[in-house]
Structures are given as structure tokens and as C-alpha cells.
Amino acid sequence: MNRIVERQDLSENVVRMVLEAPEIARKRRAGQFIILKIDEKGERIPLTIVDSDAREGTITIIFQVVGKTTAVLARMNAGESLSDVQGPLGNPTEIENFGRVVCIGGGVGVGVVYPLAAALKKAGNHVTSIIGARCKSLLILEQEMKQVSDRLIVATDDGSYGFHGFVSAVLQNMIDAGEKIDRVYAIGPVPMMRVLANLTRPYGIKTIVSLNPIMVDATGMCGACRVSVGGKTKFTCVDGPEFDGHEVDFNLLSNRLRMYSEQEKQTMEAHRCECHGK
Numbered sequence: 001m002n003r004i005v006e007r008q009d010l011s012e013n014v015v016r017m018v019l020e021a022p023e024i025a026r027k028r029r030a031g032q033f034i035i036l037k038i039d040e041k042g043e044r045i046p047l048t049i050v051d052s053d054a055r056e057g058t059i060t061i062i063f064q065v066v067g068k069t070t071a072v073l074a075r076m077n078a079g080e081s082l083s084d085v086q087g088p089l090g091n092p093t094e095i096e097n098f099g100r101v102v103c104i105g106g107g108v109g110v111g112v113v114y115p116l117a118a119a120l121k122k123a124g125n126h127v128t129s130i131i132g133a134r135c136k137s138l139l140i141l142e143q144e145m146k147q148v149s150d151r152l153i154v155a156t157d158d159g160s161y162g163f164h165g166f167v168s169a170v171l172q173n174m175i176d177a178g179e180k181i182d183r184v185y186a187i188g189p190v191p192m193m194r195v196l197a198n199l200t201r202p203y204g205i206k207t208i209v210s211l212n213p214i215m216v217d218a219t220g221m222c223g224a225c226r227v228s229v230g231g232k233t234k235f236t237c238v239d240g241p242e243f244d245g246h247e248v249d250f251n252l253l254s255n256r257l258r259m260y261s262e263q264e265k266q267t268m269e270a271h272r273c274e275c276h277g278k
Contacts, residue, residue, distance in 0.1 A: 001083065002085040004017055004018070004019060004076055004078050004079065004081065005019065005020055005078060007076070007078050010140040011133075011137060011138045011140055013064055013074075014064050014108055014111075014138075015062070015064075015065070017061050017062075017073075018058050019059055020057060020058055021059045022057030022058075024052070024059050025052040025053060025054045026057075028049050028059060028087070028088040029088065029093070030095060030116050030119035031048075031092045031115070032090050032092050033046050033087060033090050034085055034087035035084075035086045035215070036061075036073075036085045038069065038072055038076075038083060042083065043069050044216060044217070045069050045070070046089075046215045046237075047063050048061070048112045048212075048241075049088060049115070050112070050114055050115055051114075062111030062112075062140070089218050090237060090238070090240060091239070091242065093116050093119060093208075093242060094242075095119045097123050099180070099183075101126070101128070101183045102127075102130065102183075102185070103129045103184075103185045104171065104185065104187070104188070104196060105167075106132045106167055106188025107132075107134075107138070108140070109187040110133075110139075110145065111140060113129070113131075113185060113187045114145060114148065118148040126150050127150050127151075128150060130152075130153045130154075130167045132154070132166065132170075134156065134158065135157065135161070136156055136160040139154065153170050166192075167188075168192070168195045168196055171199060183205070184196065185207075185208045186208070186209050190253060190254050193245060193248075194250040196245065197248065201246050208243070208245060209245040209248060210242050211236050211243060211248070211253065212241065215237055217237075218237040219238070220237055226256075228248070229243045229249070230244070
């Protein structure tokens with residue numbers, strides 16, 4: 001059992017939790033994730049480890065309510081416990097001094113890019129971070145990102161805060177201005193990552209994306225998380241979660257993510273009815 005130490009609403013439908021997980025806290029590195037189950041009959045869901053405290057024996061996760069499991073998790077409070085938390089899983093981010101890097105996070109993806117920016121900054125890189133959301137009220141971790149970046153640019157789709165437009169437009173402006181960029185990390189919705197990978201490809205700027213496909217056992221055995229990278233089948237849980245964005249088949253990824261959308265919608269609706277009936 002893993003106790004919830006803290007719970008905080010970051011924005012509409014986005015929650016930050018601190019969990020007791022001493023073994024994971026000691027071993028975790030930037031880019032890795034956990035698989036958690038709320039109870040014995042619950043589904044297994046992957047969530048990125050945003051931060052950890054080895055001394056306190058805790059890890060931090062940030063998630064968005066998108067289905068039944070995350071809806072149930074969001075209603076839990078500090079002091080309650082989860083049935084199972086496994087990790088750290090996946091390959092850690094390749095961290096070295098690349099030079100000038102740009103870390104881009106969209107929506108809840110800001111929570112995933114935060115530990116990467118922190119690790120890259122610690123390794124001596126000049127870090128420019130670009131974070132975006134549909135509007136100001138949905139923006140998360142602005143101050144935290146500012147602390148681990150040499151420069152932070154905020155973008156909102158509706159122009160309610162910061163740059164008016166998409167994060168891709170900010171990056172294009174940097175390229176057009178002749179700024180030297182040695183590597184880009186792009187994490188967020190699949191359409192956003194696809195656009196950014198297509199944007200950087202003509203300039204030869206290596207672009208790393210973090211994928212979060214359907215995942216079940218997280219050991220490479222079930223094959224649910226398979227993706228196509230460079231024309232080869234890869235399993236996100238053991239080969240990723242990070243890949244070269246220029247080699248990812250985003251069409252296949254998008255189609256696979258939609259495979260169970262109708263069942264997910266029905267399950268979420270049934271859950272809402274259960275909650276309203278209580």
C-alpha cells in the first residue's frame with residue numbers, strides 16, 4: 001500500500017499528488033514513470049514521476065482527469081492509500097551537456113517536461129522552456145519551470161496570458177531569429193508533438209518526444225504500448241518512453257490511442273451516474 005501524503009488541484013481537472021514510495025524515490029531518474037492501481041480490481045495506469053525526495057521517501061505525480069481511473073484517483077485525499085505503485089519504469093532521459101536546449105510542455109505535459117528541464121539545467125545546459133495551455137487558468141507549474149530555466153516563455157491559445165498562440169509559433173520565432181538550438185524536448189498532446197517534430201525536421205534539430213500510449217503490464221510482454229519508430233516496432237514501456245520525434249509514426253500512434261475511446265466514454269459516463277446516484 002502506498003499512502004497519499006499530499007493532494008493539490010493545479011488547475012481544472014489537473015491534480016498533483018505526493019505518494020509514499022521510498023524504493024522508487026531512491027532509484028528514480030528524470031524521464032521515468034510508474035504504474036499504479038487504486039485497488040485490487042482497478043486498472044493499471046502509467047504516470048510520469050515529476051519529482052522525488054529520497055530522504056522523505058516520496059514521489060510526486062501530476063495527472064489529468066480523462067477517464068474513470070483518474071476521476072476516482074482525483075477524489076482521493078491525503079491519508080488514503082493506493083493498492084499498488086510500481087517503478088521506476090522506462091528508460092531515463094539521456095542527460096548531458098548538449099549546449100542550448102529548448103524544453104516544451106503543453107497542458108499536463110508541463111508536469112512531464114519539468115524534471116527533464118531541471119536535470120538538463122543541472123548538467124550545464126542553457127535551458128529555454130516554453131510552456132503552453134488553452135488559457136491562463138489551465139497553465140501549471142509556471143514558477144517551478146522558471147526556477148529550472150534560463151528563460152521561460154509562456155503561451156496561451158486564447159492570448160489570456162503571455163504569448164498569444166501555440167508553443168510551436170514561439171519555437172518558430174526563435175528559429176527565425178537565428179537562435180542556436182542544439183536539441184528540443186517536446187511533451188504534450190500528440191498533435192502538438194507531431195507539429196513540433198515536423199517543424200524542427202527541416203532544420204535538423206534533434207527533437208525528443210515522450211509517448212504515453214495504452215499500457216497494461218509495462219514489462220514489454222503484452223505489446224499494448226507498441227509504437228512504430230523509424231519503421232520498427234518499439235514497446236514504449238521498455239524501449240521508451242522517449243523517442244526521436246522525427247522517427248515516430250504519429251498517425252499510427254493517434255489511431256491506437258483512439259482504439260478504445262468509445263468504451264472509455266461509456267465507462268466514464270457510468271461512473272458519473274454512480275457518483276450522482278450516491
